Amino acid sequence: MSRPLEIDLLRSFAVIAEVRSLSRAAERVGRTQSALSQQIKRLEEIVDQPLFQRTGRGVALTHPGERLLVHAQRILRLHDEAMADLCGTGLSGTIRFGCPDDYAAVFLPSLLRQFSSQHPHALVEVVCVPTPRLVEQLDKRAVDLAMVSLPLTARGTDDEIIRREQLVWIGSPELDAAHFDPLPLALSDPDTLDHIAACEALERTGRAYRVAYASSSLAGLTALVRSGQAFAVMTQTAVPQDLAILNGDPALPPLPAVGITIKFGRKRPSLLTAAFAEHIRLTLPLL
Numbered sequence: 001m002s003r004p005l006e007i008d009l010l011r012s013f014a015v016i017a018e019v020r021s022l023s024r025a026a027e028r029v030g031r032t033q034s035a036l037s038q039q040i041k042r043l044e045e046i047v048d049q050p051l052f053q054r055t056g057r058g059v060a061l062t063h064p065g066e067r068l069l070v071h072a073q074r075i076l077r078l079h080d081e082a083m084a085d086l087c088g089t090g091l092s093g094t095i096r097f098g099c100p101d102d103y104a105a106v107f108l109p110s111l112l113r114q115f116s117s118q119h120p121h122a123l124v125e126v127v128c129v130p131t132p133r134l135v136e137q138l139d140k141r142a143v144d145l146a147m148v149s150l151p152l153t154a155r156g157t158d159d160e161i162i163r164r165e166q167l168v169w170i171g172s173p174e175l176d177a178a179h180f181d182p183l184p185l186a187l188s189d190p191d192t193l194d195h196i197a198a199c200e201a202l203e204r205t206g207r208a209y210r211v212a213y214a215s216s217s218l219a220g221l222t223a224l225v226r227s228g229q230a231f232a233v234m235t236q237t238a239v240p241q242d243l244a245i246l247n248g249d250p251a252l253p254p255l256p257a258v259g260i261t262i263k264f265g266r267k268r269p270s271l272l273t274a275a276f277a278e279h280i281r282l283t284l285p286l287l
Helices: 007-019 024-030 035-049 065-086 101-118 131-141 195-207 217-227 271-286
Strands: 050-055 058-061 092-098 119-125 145-151 163-171 185-189 209-214 233-234 257-264
Touching: 007 024, 007 035, 007 058, 007 065, 024 035, 035 209, 058 065, 058 209, 058 217, 065 271, 092 131, 092 209, 092 271, 101 119, 101 217, 101 233, 101 271, 119 271, 131 145, 145 271, 163 195, 185 195, 185 217, 185 233, 195 209, 195 233, 209 217
Parallel strands: 092 119, 092 145, 185 209
Antiparallel strands: 050 058, 145 257, 163 233, 163 257
């Protein structure tokens, strides 16, 4: 019978894996280097695999060590969440979360309310900008994690698609797109998926169009659509009730769906950041 993975051993292992140095890890966890070495030796005996190899600058994970780290981080996160929940304290701290406007309007109230009930001492600061700007913020580590859109045709093995969203044409209910030539559009930034999808779809069908208004603000785009001066593209879930979805209109070509995923600003996110990401993964498909 295999021996269990002890939480204390996994925690020491995760700290060493993060700082890549026994001396720095010992300072962080308040143990001697000798005690940490003995813990890792015990853990290696349990898994029957070498987990670290010494380098000129400290230690590096072996391939089995990298595999164990993935499991260890998940186990520790769930363990700490369970203890925090049962003790009635929850996690604490502040994280910066990025989200496009259309997702924020529909999904954020429920996501934040439920997370706050589990972790009342945690603060989530929200940044709302289009996906390309969020990717830039992630690269600069200006946000800790972000909910971003991906073209489904370009999804990679590293991207976990949490939810699919259909892009749709929207307009004022009393307008007929067939009466406009060229078709006036109100679109987000040129590198956003809604902008690209709208232009490519119209160009494929030879439909004349002009980008009459450009704004990175969802409120600005929907205001222009309400005025009857332009048509726009957005995710179906986020369409306001007073605007019409024009899918099936023969004057407008079909649009693709996009995927929603979570991306992190750091390779090893904090416990609070990882907990919020897991909350999104579990909750978002149900909203």
